[in-house]
Amino acid sequence: MIISLLAVIALGILAWMGSMMGFQYVLGVCLPYTAVIVFLVGFAWRIIDWAKRPVPFSIPTTGGQQKSLPWIKPATLDNPSDKAGVWGRMILEVLMFRSLFRNTNVSIEGDRVVYWSSKFLWLFALIFHYSFLIIFVRHFRFFAEPVPFFVNGVEMIDGILQIGAPRLFMTGPLVIVALLYLIGRRIFNQKVRYISLLSDYFPLFLIFGLCATGIAMRYFMKVDIATVKVFVMSLLHFSPDTAALAKIGSIFYVHMFFLAVLLMYFPFSKLMHAGGVFLSPTRNMANDSRMKLHVNPWNPEKVYRTYEEYEDEFRVPMAEAGLPVVKKPEE
Amino acid sequence: MAKIPSPEELMQVSYDMPRENWMDTKPEITEGAVAYPAKKVTMEPLGMPNPHDWNPFEEDWHLPENWEEIIYNGLKERLEKYRSLKLFMDICVRCGACADKCHYFIGSGDPKNMPVLRAELLRSVYRKDFTTAGKILGKLAGARKLDKDVIKEWFYYFYQCTECRRCSLYCPYGIDTAEITMMARELLHELGLGLHWIMDPVSNCNRTGNHLGITPHAFKEIVEFLCEDIEEVTGISINPTFNEPGHEVLFITPSGDAFAEPGIYTFMGYLMLFEEIGLDYTLSTYASEGGNFGLFTSSSMMKKLNAKMYAEAERLGSKWILGGECGHMWRVINQYMSTMNGPAPSCMETPVSPITGTVFENAAETKMVHIAEFTADLIKHNKIRLDPSRNDHLNVTYHDSCNPARAMGLMDEPREVLKAACNNFYEMPENTIREQTFCCGAGSGLNTDEIMEIRMRGALPRGNALRHVQEKHGVNMMSCVCAIDRATLPPLADYWAPGVDVSGMHELVANALVMKGEKKRTMDLRQEELPGMEDE
Amino acid sequence: MYNSKYVISGLVIFLAVFSYPFWGNLASKDYTGPKLSLPADQKQCIEPVEFMRAEHMTLLNQWRDSALRDGKRVYVASNGATWEASLQKTCMSCHTNKAEFCDTCHLENAVEPYCWTCHVPPKGNE
Numbered sequence: 001m002i003i004s005l006l007a008v009i010a011l012g013i014l015a016w017m018g019s020m021m022g023f024q025y026v027l028g029v030c031l032p033y034t035a036v037i038v039f040l041v042g043f044a045w046r047i048i049d050w051a052k053r054p055v056p057f058s059i060p061t062t063g064g065q066q067k068s069l070p071w072i073k074p075a076t077l078d079n080p081s082d083k084a085g086v087w088g089r090m091i092l093e094v095l096m097f098r099s100l101f102r103n104t105n106v107s108i109e110g111d112r113v114v115y116w117s118s119k120f121l122w123l124f125a126l127i128f129h130y131s132f133l134i135i136f137v138r139h140f141r142f143f144a145e146p147v148p149f150f151v152n153g154v155e156m157i158d159g160i161l162q163i164g165a166p167r168l169f170m171t172g173p174l175v176i177v178a179l180l181y182l183i184g185r186r187i188f189n190q191k192v193r194y195i196s197l198l199s200d201y202f203p204l205f206l207i208f209g210l211c212a213t214g215i216a217m218r219y220f221m222k223v224d225i226a227t228v229k230v231f232v233m234s235l236l237h238f239s240p241d242t243a244a245l246a247k248i249g250s251i252f253y254v255h256m257f258f259l260a261v262l263l264m265y266f267p268f269s270k271l272m273h274a275g276g277v278f279l280s281p282t283r284n285m286a287n288d289s290r291m292k293l294h295v296n297p298w299n300p301e302k303v304y305r306t307y308e309e310y311e312d313e314f315r316v317p318m319a320e321a322g323l324p325v326v327k328k329p330e331e
Numbered sequence: 332m333a334k335i336p337s338p339e340e341l342m343q344v345s346y347d348m349p350r351e352n353w354m355d356t357k358p359e360i361t362e363g364a365v366a367y368p369a370k371k372v373t374m375e376p377l378g379m380p381n382p383h384d385w386n387p388f389e390e391d392w393h394l395p396e397n398w399e400e401i402i403y404n405g406l407k408e409r410l411e412k413y414r415s416l417k418l419f420m421d422i423c424v425r426c427g428a429c430a431d432k433c434h435y436f437i438g439s440g441d442p443k444n445m446p447v448l449r450a451e452l453l454r455s456v457y458r459k460d461f462t463t464a465g466k467i468l469g470k471l472a473g474a475r476k477l478d479k480d481v482i483k484e485w486f487y488y489f490y491q492c493t494e495c496r497r498c499s500l501y502c503p504y505g506i507d508t509a510e511i512t513m514m515a516r517e518l519l520h521e522l523g524l525g526l527h528w529i530m531d532p533v534s535n536c537n538r539t540g541n542h543l544g545i546t547p548h549a550f551k552e553i554v555e556f557l558c559e560d561i562e563e564v565t566g567i568s569i570n571p572t573f574n575e576p577g578h579e580v581l582f583i584t585p586s587g588d589a590f591a592e593p594g595i596y597t598f599m600g601y602l603m604l605f606e607e608i609g610l611d612y613t614l615s616t617y618a619s620e621g622g623n624f625g626l627f628t629s630s631s632m633m634k635k636l637n638a639k640m641y642a643e644a645e646r647l648g649s650k651w652i653l654g655g656e657c658g659h660m661w662r663v664i665n666q667y668m669s670t671m672n673g674p675a676p677s678c679m680e681t682p683v684s685p686i687t688g689t690v691f692e693n694a695a696e697t698k699m700v701h702i703a704e705f706t707a708d709l710i711k712h713n714k715i716r717l718d719p720s721r722n723d724h725l726n727v728t729y730h731d732s733c734n735p736a737r738a739m740g741l742m743d744e745p746r747e748v749l750k751a752a753c754n755n756f757y758e759m760p761e762n763t764i765r766e767q768t769f770c771c772g773a774g775s776g777l778n779t780d781e782i783m784e785i786r787m788r789g790a791l792p793r794g795n796a797l798r799h800v801q802e803k804h805g806v807n808m809m810s811c812v813c814a815i816d817r818a819t820l821p822p823l824a825d826y827w828a829p830g831v832d833v834s835g836m837h838e839l840v841a842n843a844l845v846m847k848g849e850k851k852r853t854m855d856l857r858q859e860e861l862p863g864m865e866d867e
Numbered sequence: 868m869y870n871s872k873y874v875i876s877g878l879v880i881f882l883a884v885f886s887y888p889f890w891g892n893l894a895s896k897d898y899t900g901p902k903l904s905l906p907a908d909q910k911q912c913i914e915p916v917e918f919m920r921a922e923h924m925t926l927l928n929q930w931r932d933s934a935l936r937d938g939k940r941v942y943v944a945s946n947g948a949t950w951e952a953s954l955q956k957t958c959m960s961c962h963t964n965k966a967e968f969c970d971t972c973h974l975e976n977a978v979e980p981y982c983w984t985c986h987v988p989p990k991g992n993e
Contacts, residue, residue: 003471040885044878050421051874053414056630058666059738061499061507063766066740068693068704071711072747078766079740081693093503099428100503104762106431111342113437113795115762121428125503141977143888145898151977162981165924185427192427194348195447197473199464200425222921226900226972233898236888244900268464273504276422278877281415282505287665287740290697294670297869298412300631302672304638305537307617307646313538314547321548323616324574414869 001187004201008209008258015257019250027253028231029240035260042267047275056296058289061282063099080286090284094277097122121185128178131171132207134158135214138169142225142232164219172215179208203262203271210258213251223249335784338827341791344440346431353442354455354475358487360387365487366779369530374523377534377632381523387486392479394522399477403460405521409514410461416514419506420457423450429498429508434770435491438788443488446498446508452488453515456481486524489515491785493774494627495733500766512775517629525628529776532624536636540619541586547574547616553589554614557599564858566850569606572613576647579685580612583640584655584702585622585814588835594817596856597656597835600844604706604837607715607846608686612653618643621660622814626667627776634671637663644698645676651691651698652679653705656835658732658774658813661701665739669696687712701735703744703812706840710751716845721852722753724862725808727839728800729758730793730820731768732813742766745812745836752836752843757804763796773819786819787826794827801828808832810839901971906961913944913957924980927954954982959989966990 018027064075076085077092092098105118137154141147159167183204186196217223227247234241266272278284308326311318315329335341349356358364365387374382381395395401410417429446431437436444443449451473458465458474465474475481494509519525532542539546545553551573558569572578584601588594605612618639625633644652654664669675679698682691689708691700709715729749735741742765750756763769772790773779787794800806809820809831817835824831842855853864868874883890912919914926930952933939942952950957962968965988973980 036886036889040882044882046421047874047878048868050414050418051868051870053411053417054869055414056412057670059415059507059510060666061496061505061737062740063500063737064740065742066693068691068701068741068744069689069708069711072707072743075740093505097503099501099505100426102501102767103428104431104501106437107346108342108344111339111795112799113792115760121426125426138977140888144891145895145975147975147977152979155977155979165928165980166978167980189427190348191346191430191442191445192425194353194442195425195427195430195445195451197425198468198471199473224917224920225976226920229976230898230900233892236892237895237897239897270422270424273422273424275881276418277504279414279418279874280422280505281418282499282507282510289667289669290665290699291693291695293673293696296670299671300634302634302638303631304635304642307639307642310538310540310547310617317546317548318616321551323547323551324576 001196001198001201004198004205007202008205011206011257011261012209012213012254015254016250018257019253024245024253025240025242027257028245028248029235029242031260032235032256035263039263039266042264043272043275046267046272047279050276050279054297055281055285056298058285058287058294059281060285060287062287066287081288081291082286086284086286090278093283097126099283100125120181124178124181127174128182131175131178134171135169135175135211138171142229143236145229145233166218169218172211172218175211176208176215179204179211183208199269203265203269206258206262206265210255210262213255213258217249217251217255221249221251223252228252335787335826338787338794341438341784341787344438344788344791346440348442353448353451354470356443357480358443358484360483360487362388363782363784366490366777366782367527369525369527373527373530373534374525377530377537379523379525379530380521383523385524387483392483392524394479394482398482398522401521402456402477402482402518405518406457406460406514409517410457413510413514415507415510419450419511420454420461422504423447423454423506424504426503428501428503429506432498432501433492433508434495434497434772434789434792435493435785438772438791439785443484444491446492446502446506449488449492449508450506450511452481452484453511482519482522482524485515486519489519490526490777491789493733493770493772493777493789495770495774496737497733497767497769500737513626513630516627520629526776526779528779529624529627532622532776533628533632533636536620536622536624540615540617540639541589542620542622542624543586543590545586545590545619550586550589550616550619554598554602557589557595558602560856560858561599561603564852564854564856565603565846567603567606567846567848569602571602571605574615574617574647575613578611578613578647579650580610581618581640581644581647581649581652582612582614582655583618583621583652585657585660586620587622587814587818588655589619591818593821593832593834593838593857594814596838596841597817599856600835600837600839600841601655601702603841603844603846604715607844608709610653611685613647613649615643615647621655621657623660623663624776626659626663630667630671633663633667637668638672640668640699641672641676644679648678650678650680651682651694651700653682653702654699655702656812656814656837658734658815660814661741662734662738664697664699668699673697684708686714701741701744703741703748703836706837707744707747710748717751717840717843718845719752719754719843721843721855721861721864722839723755725753725839726755726757726804726806727753727808727810728756728797728804728806729764730771730797730809730811730813730816731764731766732811732816733768733770733774735812736766736768740766741812745810748836748840749810752839755804757800757806759796759800763792769793769796771813771816771819771823774815778815778819783822787823790819790823790827794823797824797831798828801831806831808834808839810834810836812836901975903971904964904967906963909961912961913942913948913950915945918945927958927982930954954986963989 063078067074067081104115231244464472499507535544588598769792820833
């Protein structure tokens with residue numbers, strides 16, 4: 001845990017120092033390009049790497065009644081028997097974290113085992129992911145001119161509380177609260193602390209740093225966003241505007257650096273659960289292997305003890321017991 | 332056998348985590364902690380790799396010389412053959428949602444029984460050998476070097492997983508520990524390490540057609556003996572056919588039902604039902620096993636044992652196969668059978684109930700119908716007469732077996748049947764039934780007596796739920812559709828909820844079944860007096 | 868590769884969305900930033916230009932609070948000059964056109980201040 005925290009702090013300091021010591025071009029231009037390429041190529045490579053491996057057997061985890069007799073109502077979402085059901089299950093899984101919503105917490109109370117409802121992980125995980133998504137969408141104001149229409153809509157809703165100026169976007173504090181919850185349970189929940197690895201803390205701290213610098217830039221250590229946009233747009237046009245870059249405060253470099261690290265770390269880490277969940281065979285398959293043939297591409301030859309071999313061994317007692325035999329036993 | 336603590340002592344489970352990192356702790360492999368190993372004489376004829384005699388309680392497990400290479404290559408091969416394995420190695424975020432879903436963790440508090448850590452036992456080795464970060468950062472990246480202690484740890488913990496898939500239900504990415512356990516067991520088998528209790532049934536099933544090693548003539552005798560008991564109770568004489576070609580249906584059920592109480596009563600129940608409805612069926616001694624311990628061994632062994640079903644159906648010219656009450660048998664049939672050994676022989680057709688005309692479209696590919704589906708259909712169409720008052724002395728609950736629940740979704744069919752056969756039916760608490768059901772504590776080949784403490788720990792959640800309905804509703808009968816359950820639930824009930832008995836579903840059906848020409852029933856199938864129906 | 872129909876289409880969608888900032892700008896002209904029309908008769912705002920760029924919204928917010936809630940209508944700038952804390956009377960006396968001054972930056976950076984839900988936007992000399 002400490003190592004992860006120190007690593008992220010070190011990255012932040014590195015970026016800060018770098019921006020002061022004349023590495024602006026490396027930090028502001030070279031690194032972002034590299035990070036985007038690594039992210040996109042890496043992500044695609046990981047997905048293809050998984051997809052190259054076959055799914056030999058149909059192994060959905062069935063979470064409800066199967067489709068069998070016509071008057072028994074099947075659980076179409078938790079035990080899909082067709083493609084539509086699988087789509088429904090996957091959409092709910094990806095967008096609503098349906099499996100996590102089932103979560104319970106076991107305790108032994110005297111002589112009873114009690115299963116407490118436990119939805120906080122689901123709630124904060126959902127808050128985190130959606131806040132992060134909205135924050136990402138909001139950043140499109142820097143990526144296009146004119147600003148895409150959806151950005152204004154998202155901003156209007158995100159800032160609907162109309163607190164302060166610059167107007168407070170709810171997703172800012174929400175993402176921080178959610179991250180603190182996720183970090184907190186890794187530290188204070190014994191079981192989760194026991195299973196946590198460095199690679200579990202690191203992305204949390206990294207994203208925390210990314211969000212914290214972003215929020216700081218908006219509310220506390222403001223940078224001139226008009227210039228930021230000029231620079232970002234110049235990056236997108238593949239003609240980096242170093243003059244604009246030079247005018248932007250150091251905190252922007254730290255923010256960009258965290259982002260670049262996150263992008264480059266993403267494809268090679270557990271963060272790939274984002275892509276992996278789509279390929280999970282216990283979720284994305286229909287429970288239809290009794291209705292339709294599922295093919296295993298490496299299905300080996302059938303090798304088994306045949307009836308003939310079996311009868312050869314037991315022919316005499318079988319015949320004596322009056323069991324039908326194919327070949328008469330020799331007298 | 333090691334002495335088992337009392338239920339009160341066993342309930343004192345602490346979920347506090349140890350101070351030291353899990354990579355630095357080792358399991359104590361003592362008598363009672365692991366089941367007995369498979370013998371060389373069992374493994375060799377089956378063609379299992381590196382068969383050897385060894386003793387888990389000794390320091391040296393006599394691994395083959397190049398054991399590290401075997402594991403490396405075995406893991407590499409499986410990572411390429413199974414997307415599930417590769418994906419499940421890569422995408423776990425260690426959120427901990429699975430942690431307290433495992434019955435062994437709930438009953439033991441052992442951190443490595445948390446599904447996430449059970450998977451990390453393998454994942455850590457995967458990281459070291461197959462990921463760049465693991466190679467460079469080592470322990471910092473959660474990687475560790477494979478050594479002989481890791482193998483022992485695998486043997487210990489992957490035989491404390493019953494492949495019940497309960498964790499998989501709660502995992503936000505559907506990571507299925509059963510998949511990981513199956514792969515780990517395959518790897519252990521590559522080194523010649525297996526369980527006697529799994530490999531002995533496998534070997535028997537291969538040779539004699541059933542797990543118990545019952546020879547064909549003995550099998551016939553046992554069934555005829557059961558028929559005599561049926562006649563004693565009902566006055567009706569039944570003469571099932573064996574290995575006889577030309578019948579519409581081939582009936583296959585786990586052999587445990589033909590051999591041990593209370594399974595035999597369920598077997599009698601099947602025979603009575605078929606007699607009453609006049610089903611045109613035959614039993615096979617060659618394929619006299621529905622269960623498939625190959626599922627707990629390796630995919631190739633599963634295929635080898637399962638292949639007999641279609642082979643026999645083809646030889647006998649059956650139109651479809653009716654399958655008895657069994658848990659893992661139905662995982663194999665539902666999720667593996669047609670892929671491994673299909674398509675079904677050409678003589679087979681989409682199953683149609685000859686009594687009701689119902690077409691079982693859901694079995695169009697495998698041509699195999701679950702008897703709960705079959706009987707629920709008979710009841711729905713009023714094709715059998717049931718007198719549930721004969722079961723009035725029973726307060727019945729139902730234990731969903733892991734595999735029919737989470738690898739098939741057979742949930743309402745057995746409930747419909749039970750509610751028709753019994754007037755007093757009570758569900759256990761909702762977090763312990765249907766898709767959230769708990770294992771009996773000894774599935775996947777762990778129903779052996781030398782690890783009774785582990786079994787009872789794993790049985791804690793189920794036992795506790797059972798005692799709850801016992802106290803609340805006076806439940807005295809737990810019904811189930813699984814032969815392993817019928818073997819493992821009686822000790823579970825005796826330990827956690829004494830006074831509750833265990834039965835298969837069709838035992839209760841047959842008790843309630845009003846048969847044409849039967850004599851007045853004064854006894855149930857166990858030949859115990861039926862309260863209120865004694866001879867006047 | 869297996870299930871390529873789904874995998875490829877999913878990947879294409881993913882890559883398209885995440886590279887949108889690049890390809891979405893292929894057709895557009897180079898972006899040079901907002902072109903403000905500054906008051907012709909003034910050289911200096913009430914505070915230095917860097918401060919105004921970064922903090923004008925905070926300043927206006929403070930003005931609103933102090934003027935409307937506390938009745939304090941005097942602002943002492945960092946150089947000692949005093950100004951009336953009023954958007955209409957002070958700011959808009961020089962920045963006479965919302966569309967040509969405020970909006971140029973705000974629109975391009977998707978900022979939507981709610982000044983104009985109460986104040987009447989100045990439209991220059993129209």
